[in-house]
Amino acid sequence: MAEMLSNGETPEILFWVGCSGSFDDRAKKITKAIVRILNHVGIKFAVLGTEESCSGDPAKRAGNEFLFQMQAMSNITVMNGYEVKKIVTGCPHCYNTIKNEYPSLGGNYEVVHHTQLVQELINQGKLKVQGGEFKGKKIVFHDPCYLGRANEVYEAPREVIQKLDVELAEMKRSRANGLCCGAGGAQMFKEAEKGNREVNTERTEEALSHNPDVIAVGCPFCNTMMTDGVKHFNKEQQTKVLDVAEMIATANDL
Amino acid sequence: MISILAFLLLAIAGTAWFVVNMRKVRRNILLGKEADRSDRKSERIQTLIRVALGQSKMVTRPVSATMHILVYAGFVLINIEVMEMFIDGAFGTHRALSFMGSFYNFLIAFFEVLAFGVTLGCAVFLIRRNIVKVKRFLNKELDGWPRTDANLILCSEIILMSALFIMNAADQTLQQHGDAHYHAAGSFPISQLIAPLFSGMSDGSLIFIERFCWWLHIVGIFGFLNYLPYSKHFHILLAFPNTYYSNLELKGKFTNLDAVTDVVKPNFDPSYQPITDPNSPQRFGAKDVFDLSWKQLLDAYSCTECGRCTSSCPQNITGKKLSPRKIMMDTRDRLEEVGKNMDANGGTFKDDGKSLLGDYISTEEIWACNTCNACVQECPINIDPLGIIIDLRRYLVMEQSSAPNELNTMFTNMENNGAPWQFSPSDRLNWAKEN
Ligand code: SF4
Numbered sequence A: 001m002a003e004m005l006s007n008g009e010t011p012e013i014l015f016w017v018g019c020s021g022s023f024d025d026r027a028k029k030i031t032k033a034i035v036r037i038l039n040h041v042g043i044k045f046a047v048l049g050t051e052e053s054c055s056g057d058p059a060k061r062a063g064n065e066f067l068f069q070m071q072a073m074s075n076i077t078v079m080n081g082y083e084v085k086k087i088v089t090g091c092p093h094c095y096n097t098i099k100n101e102y103p104s105l106g107g108n109y110e111v112v113h114h115t116q117l118v119q120e121l122i123n124q125g126k127l128k129v130q131g132g133e134f135k136g137k138k139i140v141f142h143d144p145c146y147l148g149r150a151n152e153v154y155e156a157p158r159e160v161i162q163k164l165d166v167e168l169a170e171m172k173r174s175r176a177n178g179l180c181c182g183a184g185g186a187q188m189f190k191e192a193e194k195g196n197r198e199v200n201t202e203r204t205e206e207a208l209s210h211n212p213d214v215i216a217v218g219c220p221f222c223n224t225m226m227t228d229g230v231k232h233f234n235k236e237q238q239t240k241v242l243d244v245a246e247m248i249a250t251a252n253d254l
Numbered sequence B: 001m002i003s004i005l006a007f008l009l010l011a012i013a014g015t016a017w018f019v020v021n022m023r024k025v026r027r028n029i030l031l032g033k034e035a036d037r038s039d040r041k042s043e044r045i046q047t048l049i050r051v052a053l054g055q056s057k058m059v060t061r062p063v064s065a066t067m068h069i070l071v072y073a074g075f076v077l078i079n080i081e082v083m084e085m086f087i088d089g090a091f092g093t094h095r096a097l098s099f100m101g102s103f104y105n106f107l108i109a110f111f112e113v114l115a116f117g118v119t120l121g122c123a124v125f126l127i128r129r130n131i132v133k134v135k136r137f138l139n140k141e142l143d144g145w146p147r148t149d150a151n152l153i154l155c156s157e158i159i160l161m162s163a164l165f166i167m168n169a170a171d172q173t174l175q176q177h178g179d180a181h182y183h184a185a186g187s188f189p190i191s192q193l194i195a196p197l198f199s200g201m202s203d204g205s206l207i208f209i210e211r212f213c214w215w216l217h218i219v220g221i222f223g224f225l226n227y228l229p230y231s232k233h234f235h236i237l238l239a240f241p242n243t244y245y246s247n248l249e250l251k252g253k254f255t256n257l258d259a260v261t262d263v264v265k266p267n268f269d270p271s272y273q274p275i276t277d278p279n280s281p282q283r284f285g286a287k288d289v290f291d292l293s294w295k296q297l298l299d300a301y302s303c304t305e306c307g308r309c310t311s312s313c314p315q316n317i318t319g320k321k322l323s324p325r326k327i328m329m330d331t332r333d334r335l336e337e338v339g340k341n342m343d344a345n346g347g348t349f350k351d352d353g354k355s356l357l358g359d360y361i362s363t364e365e366i367w368a369c370n371t372c373n374a375c376v377q378e379c380p381i382n383i384d385p386l387g388i389i390i391d392l393r394r395y396l397v398m399e400q401s402s403a404p405n406e407l408n409t410m411f412t413n414m415e416n417n418g419a420p421w422q423f424s425p426s427d428r429l430n431w432a433k434e435n
């Protein structure tokens, strides 16, 4: 971002990478897929790089409102300094937090999730999509809680997936009735409480019951949980877990 | 004459007792903290009509939705007939509204059909709970009183409806006998089926049966009304205000605590003016019912204990202790306990050394939550168990510093590195250099 501005350029959109997308090896692949899409359509975008800090979502859901607001305020200060108007995030948690919880602290931006941006680009004709290796394959989409129920975005990822000429199967628990992957609410960072099984096992079992070639996700945390779930059932050979952005980028050799 | 007096006495006592109890409920709810739900009035009315009146959120479970509509429609509409019974009771008349002629006959016939629907619905509900044993009615939090409460009300509704049928059957037999007081009125598609059972009886016994059932119905109605504040069936009244005051924001949007903003913001903006009153410092988060908002307490009183929330909770499904229904039931139980404490101590609460967190809800439950909003989505009357869970977490973290260790590590990482893991912030852009 700083670099762009010093070159006298104003980005159209800020790509909010998020902590997973920046540090987690699996999620970095999603980040790069999103970048490939953005580069392909020629959108002028920027990232905050080392000036980005955690959105504060895990702190807030875990009850640490102080830490959340500290994180939010430092991010808002940086973004307002750069006069950021529009943001695309690679993670539904960042998306939700920045979109819904930053405004009353002084951070007002137009925020979209990457599947919404891709949908927009396709609809505007800026991005042409072919099925490529996914053509005719069976896909199930797992709704991330913080994209679906939390923000009522159910169609964007599905529309994008369908552009790939695939067979999109729906789990019984989908859309508003979708079952969590088990990571939200800061559970990602702790052991589960005592019970019969892990949430991600329950959810992956449901997804695998459709014998999909791909479990499509739109969240780096869901990605981790579902990938672990697929391993648990020894189905890595048959079923891949991929982010919608990765599917688009791979199918179209971006 | 005596019966008019008896009726009026019953009506006055029944109403007065109800009013006294409702005022206590109101007082208890207002123990909660401020929450502004005075905006977007037309949207609120629409929500009430759609969710409470139209029961739009029930449809995801078609069997119980259909049966519930039967019981609910019957319940609401039969009240018109109850109104007539009140008039008869107060003036000693018989079927006071029968001057409407054929329309009256239609109404009475219609009410009989509705009453049959109610009986059927209640019977199916009893079967689902006690014979089919639908899973969401088996959870531990329903053991004891809550389960009895549910069965009790279903049985008494069946008894009330049966009383109506028997009353009508006796009435129509008396009408056929040409008794002066029992002039011909009404049409009885359901009760005529049982009327033959009464044909051989004397007028005296018939009048006794008719009166007995009439009184049973009237006493039953006042009994029911006064039973509500002690029961999950309170929802038949509170569902309306509760949906009116629904949270209209997106479910992902959690509240930002003003008291925290007042501490955090001055670090970034020296000219910042605090929002909260510095002279009345508030606890961060919630330990007891006093720390929750009045809306959260209204939620607790409104809960139908249906368990839709719990049966869609990922943590409960996988066998964890967390149950959003239990969160609501515990909140109500504690609030009732606080209310009784106040009644016993001249209206002020005397510290009983107990609290919602700890004595009712355990930290194990609180920390299991995925904040996935499935419970909020499922609730047929827009209750928000998640909000309470978050407020309890806030208390544990900010007042007690007692989060699970792994979460404390996550907090420390975020404070030091701006990420929940132990990565250096200077490495944040490394991905751009990798292939
Ligand atoms: S938000 Fe928490 S309590 Fe509610 S369904 Fe999800 S995990 Fe269960």
Ligand code: SF4
Residues within 6 Å of the ligand: B302, B303, B304, B305, B306, B307, B308, B309, B310, B324, B325, B328, B378, B379, B380, B381, B383, B385
């Ligand atoms: S909170 Fe709502 S869904 Fe849960 S038991 Fe109560 S009424 Fe039913």
